[in-house]
Amino acid sequence: MTKKITRRDAVRIFGAVAGTSLLNSALGFKAIAAETAKGATDSSFPWPYTKLDSDQIAERAYKGYYEGHCMYGAFEAIVGAVADKKGGEPFKSFPYKMMKYGAGGVGDWASLCGALNGAAAAIALFVAEPKPLIDELFGWYEKEPLPNYKPKNPKFDIQTSVAASVLCHQSVTNWCKKAGKKAFSPERSERCAWITASVAKFTTEILNHHFAGTFKAAYPIPADVAKCRGCHDKGGSIENTRGKMGCTSCHPNTDKTHKEL
Amino acid sequence: MTKKITRRDAVRIFGAVAGTSLLNSALGFKAIAAETAKGATDSSFPWPYTKLDSDQIAERAYKGYYEGHCMYGAFEAIVGAVADKKGGEPFKSFPYKMMKYGAGGVGDWASLCGALNGAAAAIALFVAEPKPLIDELFGWYEKEPLPNYKPKNPKFDIQTSVAASVLCHQSVTNWCKKAGKKAFSPERSERCAWITASVAKFTTEILNHHFAGTFKAAYPIPADVAKCRGCHDKGGSIENTRGKMGCTSCHPNTDKTHKEL
Numbered sequence: 001m002t003k004k005i006t007r008r009d010a011v012r013i014f015g016a017v018a019g020t021s022l023l024n025s026a027l028g029f030k031a032i033a034a035e036t037a038k039g040a041t042d043s044s045f046p047w048p049y050t051k052l053d054s055d056q057i058a059e060r061a062y063k064g065y066y067e068g069h070c071m072y073g074a075f076e077a078i079v080g081a082v083a084d085k086k087g088g089e090p091f092k093s094f095p096y097k098m099m100k101y102g103a104g105g106v107g108d109w110a111s112l113c114g115a116l117n118g119a120a121a122a123i124a125l126f127v128a129e130p131k132p133l134i135d136e137l138f139g140w141y142e143k144e145p146l147p148n149y150k151p152k153n154p155k156f157d158i159q160t161s162v163a164a165s166v167l168c169h170q171s172v173t174n175w176c177k178k179a180g181k182k183a184f185s186p187e188r189s190e191r192c193a194w195i196t197a198s199v200a201k202f203t204t205e206i207l208n209h210h211f212a213g214t215f216k217a218a219y220p221i222p223a224d225v226a227k228c229r230g231c232h233d234k235g236g237s238i239e240n241t242r243g244k245m246g247c248t249s250c251h252p253n254t255d256k257t258h259k260e261l
Numbered sequence: 262m263t264k265k266i267t268r269r270d271a272v273r274i275f276g277a278v279a280g281t282s283l284l285n286s287a288l289g290f291k292a293i294a295a296e297t298a299k300g301a302t303d304s305s306f307p308w309p310y311t312k313l314d315s316d317q318i319a320e321r322a323y324k325g326y327y328e329g330h331c332m333y334g335a336f337e338a339i340v341g342a343v344a345d346k347k348g349g350e351p352f353k354s355f356p357y358k359m360m361k362y363g364a365g366g367v368g369d370w371a372s373l374c375g376a377l378n379g380a381a382a383a384i385a386l387f388v389a390e391p392k393p394l395i396d397e398l399f400g401w402y403e404k405e406p407l408p409n410y411k412p413k414n415p416k417f418d419i420q421t422s423v424a425a426s427v428l429c430h431q432s433v434t435n436w437c438k439k440a441g442k443k444a445f446s447p448e449r450s451e452r453c454a455w456i457t458a459s460v461a462k463f464t465t466e467i468l469n470h471h472f473a474g475t476f477k478a479a480y481p482i483p484a485d486v487a488k489c490r491g492c493h494d495k496g497g498s499i500e501n502t503r504g505k506m507g508c509t510s511c512h513p514n515t516d517k518t519h520k521e522l
Contacts, residue, residue, distance in 0.1 A: 045358045090354035097306045101385035107395035110429050110504020111373040112366075124362035134368035166372050167428075173502045182500040239443040241434045243371020250511040 103169030139219025190198025332363025366429025400480025
């Protein structure tokens with residue numbers, strides 16, 4: 001299972017992270033060095049990123065949605081585009097089709113939005129410490145009226161809505177109510193294709209910024225969620241939960257519940 | 262990007278699926294043939310599975326949790342064990358560490374349970390039509406008192422609880438309430454390590470059954486969820502949602518809400 005890293009590999013990998021901020025370069029190199037010592041299978045992890053055109057990625061994700069749904073669409077657009085630029089292994093052997101499992105919030109369970117699941121996986125493939133970028137992506141998704149990318153050749157015109165959650169269920173239902181369309185209508189599919197494109201575009205932008213050393217988070221945890229977390233999350237007096245998802249979409253009667261206690 | 266399949270490859274791949282049911286063999290071979298024609302990058306998808314010992318996988322997942330958290334633990338235990346038996350590519354190049362992103366319901370957002378996210382990905386890597394197996398796994402997870410696997414050398418003794426949801430948030434919070442432990446306590450980490458082991462074990466069992474042609478679903482959609490879906494899901498009069506998650510953990514006042522309408 002050991003894979004030797006040659007001098008040429010080291011130069012290639014180091015070159016790929018050379019455009020990142022000093023911190024990320026250091027993290028990347030540290031990860032590579034640690035893996036080499038361990039002789040792990042994924043010895044060049046994280047994989048090298050290259051700057052992408054976010055509009056091109058959005059179009060690819062829109063097309064990808066109709067080939068393999070939301071998770072596949074977002075993941076393949078980003079990682080497949082890097083693969084096209086880099087060529088060869090390890091990109092060539094990656095089982096992109098595996099990512100179809102995230103469709104409809106994983107196997108149609110309507111849990112995590114598949115576009116977010118795929119985009120988070122793509123971020124984690126390229127970034128040693130992916131959490132700040134995932135926080136930014138998920139925070140943006142909960143708050144912004146989406147989709148905010150219109151593909152060049154759309155099937156329908158699509159209304160925006162605010163998901164107020166990272167879950168497929170709320171995201172879809174809030175849109176259905178706003179647009180007056182059914183959950184299994186072709187318009188809803190088109191809306192999720194636009195969402196996939198929008199998520200892939202935003203993810204590409206934050207990846208580009210991250211590797212250019214210009215990433216700045218603009219979507220912190222909202223004040224109402226931070227208030228709940230004050231008691232319920234890490235270090236709080238109750239500390240009986242974790243997470244950063246919006247609270248009130250599932251707990252709308254929070255004030256009432258608190259008064260009853 | 263084209264990868265030719267040699268006669269030897271075809272024999273190897275066909276041999277790997279030969280132990281499956283007739284349907285799965287047919288599906289697998291059809292997928293391979295289709296990919297060859299298209300010249301896609303992941304030309305031997307889905308990847309070949311081999312029967313695993315579910316207790317060994319549970320132990321590996323328990324250990325993996327402490328190396329890379331829940332999603333990595335479940336995925337690496339199953340796919341890594343197949344990789345150890347098969348050796349070489351494409352397993353060798355797979356970026357297992359990418360799966361760390363699912364920790365704490367993806368980047369600590371407490372959305373989909375990471376053990377389920379990783380196990381679903383593993384199922385989708387080996388099974389062309391993964392939904393029935395994902396349905397079984399997710400249905401089991403919502404209903405059963407878990408964890409139901411105790412590792413050989415546990416750090417603590419762990420109480421069981423019923424998640425009633427596939428989401429990290431409910432799963433963790435329900436356990437915290439039952440066990441009287443905090444969400445960031447070492448006992449909660451140990452509980453999630455046992456959960457990762459339990460999920461990996463159950464997933465291995467259903468994969469083994471699937472490829473032996475003996476898989477039978479035992480966790481259909483519960484009656485209360487089916488009742489809600491009757492109006493709200495595909496083909497229903499309202500059809501404003503999708504999904505199979507338990508409804509009442511987020512909508513406890515369903516009867517009241519319906520009366521008010």
